[in-house]
Amino acid sequence: MIAGPQPLVQNPPIPGGNNAIVAGQNVQIHANNSLWIDVNMAKPGIPTAMFSWSLPGGETVNAGETSGRLQVHNNGTLVITNIGLGDEGDYEVTASNSDGSDSITSTVIVLSYRWNTVWSDCSATCGPPGTQSASIFCINVKSGGTVVDDSNCQHLNRPELPSPRPCVPDNSPCPEPPMIFKADPLVQQYQGFTIDAGQNVSIHQGQSLRVNARIVGGVPDPSIKWTLPDGSKLGPGETSNGVRVTPNGALLINDVRRSDDGTYTVTATNSQGTDTASTTLKVLRE
Structure with missing residues (x-):
């Protein structure tokens, strides 16, 4: 029998590390990290249980098998490396032996933020060249690039602000009175x-x-x-x-x-x- 903790949503773990939860818990995790989901057995079962994981896309991976960036250890632990938006969803582990089976599900929510450099419009709309200045914003990749608070990107190295660059207008003549x-x-x-x-x-x-x-x-x-x-x-x-x-x-x-x-x-x-x-x-x- 699998011991199931009360489902909870973990705070986003520190990026760059191996972030571990127990099957039955839910987690928010930043993209490009690794996630471990351990299986906590309340009773090991006799004979020893075999483990299989059902993935969000419907694929099943058994203990000892690997599928792309995903691996299931013999003890049932699921490891996902370099996690991405496509890995979001429900992961159900099933422990089974000749006497029966038990299952429990964890929901994985993938957070994807990045710094985005945006250039202003050219200061000149006509006539001689002008300049453009840059601004850096934190954006939510999942929402199509919506600008969010900078605190969501604090785990990422903020790029240096580029210097202003020259720009050429569309060569149309500038408005002037007759x-x-x-x-x-x-x-x-x-x-x-x-x-x-x-x-x-x-x-x-x-x-x-x-x-x-x-x-x-x-x-x-x-x-x-x-x-x-x-x-x-x-x-x-x-x-x-x-x-x-x-x-x-x-x-x-x-x-x-x-x-x-x-x-x-x-x-x-x-x-x-x-x-x-x-x-x-x-x-x-x-």
Whole structure:
């Protein structure tokens, strides 16, 4: 007959040693250790009992046999070396002779923690290289890497914290506000003319005028709007009363009239900011 102690869950034994319990006791043990489960016979039995162990996967190992990292001694003691998560479960020992048999079970819970080094995101998301810094956490391997209190890894050597390392962003341009190139203001008289936003011009009726909006930079790409002398607004591809804005943001008046007199303001806007430039048009009489 096997003497069975009251089942209990032992505290995790000191890793690296041979940790022993008695059949009928339950144990928590850290992975990569060895475990001994002794069989305490209340009565040895006559004739002498033979021992066999049923493993969590259903395999049976008899006294004197070895199965991988598991061995059963002739006295019934079960030894598991380099224990792992796959060894978790119920271990039942049976002692039997010609007069009968008796069994008792121990439950083995395998704890698996390790130190894990995690690198931060790159300090630079665009433009020149940045740096990454490291942090070290204790994780529970069984739960898929959940971060746990460092005390669970105190039996393991904590790795040294690596020094920060350089990192390269994805080479995308950094966000920046748009800027409109502003030419020096001038007043000129021409039969037809192309100027840059920020310049002023005098032109005869019936002639044409193109005012370029030269956007310098701007990430993400800015939107462009022209405000006309009457307060109306035009975007690229839009037309109003003979005034048209091209797809690239230039202002076109193909047949200048006296009513076109006034100030035309272009505005470039993105999430980082806004810039404006104004051109004053004076329409000359014939």
